[in-house]
Amino acid sequence: MTSSTLIKSFERAKEDNRAALLTYTVGGDPDKKTSLNIFKSIADSGVDIIECGLGHGANIGDGGAIQDSTYRALSNGIKTNDIFEIIEEFKKDYETDVIIMTYQNKIMAYGEDDFLKRCISSKVSGIICVDWPWPLNLDFAKKCKENSIVFIQLLCPTTNEDRLKSILNDAHEVVYYISMLSTTGQKLKVSSDEIKKRFNLIKKISPHKKCIIGFGITADTINDFKDTDACVVGSALCREITRSIDEELNPATNVGNMVSDLKQKLSS
Amino acid sequence: MKLEKGIPLIDQHDENGYWGGKFGGNQIAESLNYPIEELTREFEKLRNDETFISERDYYFKNFVGAPTPFIKLENLTKHLGGAQIYCKLVSKATGGAHKAYNAVVHSLICKRLGKTYIGGDTGAGYAGKMLSMAAAKFNLKCKIFMGAKDVERQSINVFSMRSYGAEVIPVNSGSQTLVDAVSECMRWWTSENEEAHMCVGSTVGPTIFVKICAWSTAQISREMKKQVMDEFGEVPKDMKLINCVGGGSSAAGFWNEWIDYDNIELIGVEAGGPEGSSKHAAPLTNDSRIGVLHGATQYVIQDDQGEIEETESISAGLDYPGVSPLHCFLKETGRARYTSASDEEALEAFQLVSKNEGFVSPSLEPSHAFAEAIKIAPKLSKDTIIVVDSCGDSAKDSKIIAERLGYKI
Numbered sequence: 001m002t003s004s005t006l007i008k009s010f011e012r013a014k015e016d017n018r019a020a021l022l023t024y025t026v027g028g029d030p031d032k033k034t035s036l037n038i039f040k041s042i043a044d045s046g047v048d049i050i051e052c053g054l055g056h057g058a059n060i061g062d063g064g065a066i067q068d069s070t071y072r073a074l075s076n077g078i079k080t081n082d083i084f085e086i087i088e089e090f091k092k093d094y095e096t097d098v099i100i101m102t103y104q105n106k107i108m109a110y111g112e113d114d115f116l117k118r119c120i121s122s123k124v125s126g127i128i129c130v131d132w133p134w135p136l137n138l139d140f141a142k143k144c145k146e147n148s149i150v151f152i153q154l155l156c157p158t159t160n161e162d163r164l165k166s167i168l169n170d171a172h173e174v175v176y177y178i179s180m181l182s183t184t185g186q187k188l189k190v191s192s193d194e195i196k197k198r199f200n201l202i203k204k205i206s207p208h209k210k211c212i213i214g215f216g217i218t219a220d221t222i223n224d225f226k227d228t229d230a231c232v233v234g235s236a237l238c239r240e241i242t243r244s245i246d247e248e249l250n251p252a253t254n255v256g257n258m259v260s261d262l263k264q265k266l267s268s
Numbered sequence: 269m270k271l272e273k274g275i276p277l278i279d280q281h282d283e284n285g286y287w288g289g290k291f292g293g294n295q296i297a298e299s300l301n302y303p304i305e306e307l308t309r310e311f312e313k314l315r316n317d318e319t320f321i322s323e324r325d326y327y328f329k330n331f332v333g334a335p336t337p338f339i340k341l342e343n344l345t346k347h348l349g350g351a352q353i354y355c356k357l358v359s360k361a362t363g364g365a366h367k368a369y370n371a372v373v374h375s376l377i378c379k380r381l382g383k384t385y386i387g388g389d390t391g392a393g394y395a396g397k398m399l400s401m402a403a404a405k406f407n408l409k410c411k412i413f414m415g416a417k418d419v420e421r422q423s424i425n426v427f428s429m430r431s432y433g434a435e436v437i438p439v440n441s442g443s444q445t446l447v448d449a450v451s452e453c454m455r456w457w458t459s460e461n462e463e464a465h466m467c468v469g470s471t472v473g474p475t476i477f478v479k480i481c482a483w484s485t486a487q488i489s490r491e492m493k494k495q496v497m498d499e500f501g502e503v504p505k506d507m508k509l510i511n512c513v514g515g516g517s518s519a520a521g522f523w524n525e526w527i528d529y530d531n532i533e534l535i536g537v538e539a540g541g542p543e544g545s546s547k548h549a550a551p552l553t554n555d556s557r558i559g560v561l562h563g564a565t566q567y568v569i570q571d572d573q574g575e576i577e578e579t580e581s582i583s584a585g586l587d588y589p590g591v592s593p594l595h596c597f598l599k600e601t602g603r604a605r606y607t608s609a610s611d612e613e614a615l616e617a618f619q620l621v622s623k624n625e626g627f628v629s630p631s632l633e634p635s636h637a638f639a640e641a642i643k644i645a646p647k648l649s650k651d652t653i654i655v656v657d658s659c660g661d662s663a664k665d666s667k668i669i670a671e672r673l674g675y676k677i
Contacts, residue, residue, distance in 0.1 A: 133294070
């Protein structure tokens, strides 16, 4: 799989006159088999791109819901290789793009080159690394590009215009805009209009780069972002997994239903 | 990797914030880039601002109580035989530990930044206690993140924090100790950085926090240098400076002025944990793998998956799986030597020092440093000067120590 497939996922959504829908769940939550079923169910429900968390216990960016998912996966003994195996298995039956979201220490511990090799063999399309900011990530980003994996640079409301331009200049074809200053899963504390204003600025600087919007987006607000490139819902899904486990329900079915609802709201 | 002479240790990093091109850095979420740049600019300005320096010195002298005593431990020296043992009694600083220096400086910076809200992490509770103390003095709203396990075992300091009006947030994730408190504090700052300032309680975290903390604790060696000259009339030819190392803020400050003196040996003592336990908190002593923790590259106790491993120490203040990039740098350049002491050795040292010296009652953290002094002193000549930094007072540990020694209090 090469990065061109990732771009196609955005383009297909654009043809439907909507933003692409991305979901974030933690790989291996609560176990390998269920996690794979969740991915399949999400894909069957019409997601465009799956963002798979390779969770890290000492993370500095995750809110409570994602921390719970991470903790569950880690305490069930999920290892980095398990995440790759889940993705590999998923990709045998599905074309849906998968990107990995993780923290630098996970990549370091695995070894940068080995990590990339395993991304290629399991058909991962892109990597987001929360605590590996520009420009420190440029060498690794270059290695990703050489292997047709999109390294997705992060931008946020306080990234000033000079830095924004520099990051966009170095960025691959997809970037991620953190819509507000917070950890994941907090209530949206800026208006959808403000977020879109910033999104438009990014698009003005780099019209051809696809920009994913994440943080604080829920079923209530997702329709506001219909005319952007893409948006992510994560914590709400992780919470649904937690609820399903607590109530002994099927997380794959329930998360799938939620994704169908999000897709429908994004399309209406 | 090379240590430069004549350049402060805190400034020996490259443009990306790495000491020796390898340790430290700013491996942070993009959302923290702006506040860290802002803080870096402000600190570089303030450290050259004479008004700010006078203000700092005023509070260090009149509120923290600088200089703290430099005393000879006559009885302990006699008891052990061998080297002459001295002590820098930093535990006499207001609040009972060196953490007051960093807390005062961060509070002053917070005000200069025009912010009225400050948050910080704490392990043993000293960093939190001192930050709460300073926040009360400087009229800052204060929030302290503390592992739930530490809230329990350091309840005396928690009581102090609450008395000073701080909100103490017990952190229930992971091992419920300092590592989780720092993670949670950084998450909080990610959300609140427009209004709030963050104080990292030790020489860990992104580069600027390492620098501010070590710049603040450097007061210890600045004043001690004068005391050493008064005592000996010159810098002793054979002197060893022993300090415990958890995050490493106290050792960084105790050694700062002495780094260019090659004849002075710097010995860092990490937490070896209970005897026979593999859950030590000694990443330098045991050559742990290099990893990224809390925004900086350092030696970290971790498994092959990059997951931080649980550590165990009788001393909450040393119970941290990573260690300051400054100490990683001092280790790699061979300037400092690192070793560890077990819980049991620290407890024995606490008893021996307290019994012999009375006026010195080290908390469990510096008891680790005393354990090393007790180990090596008898083998050394009387011309050797050992100085131990007694950086914390045992009052906060009375519950733990009494329990271990079978007393009821």
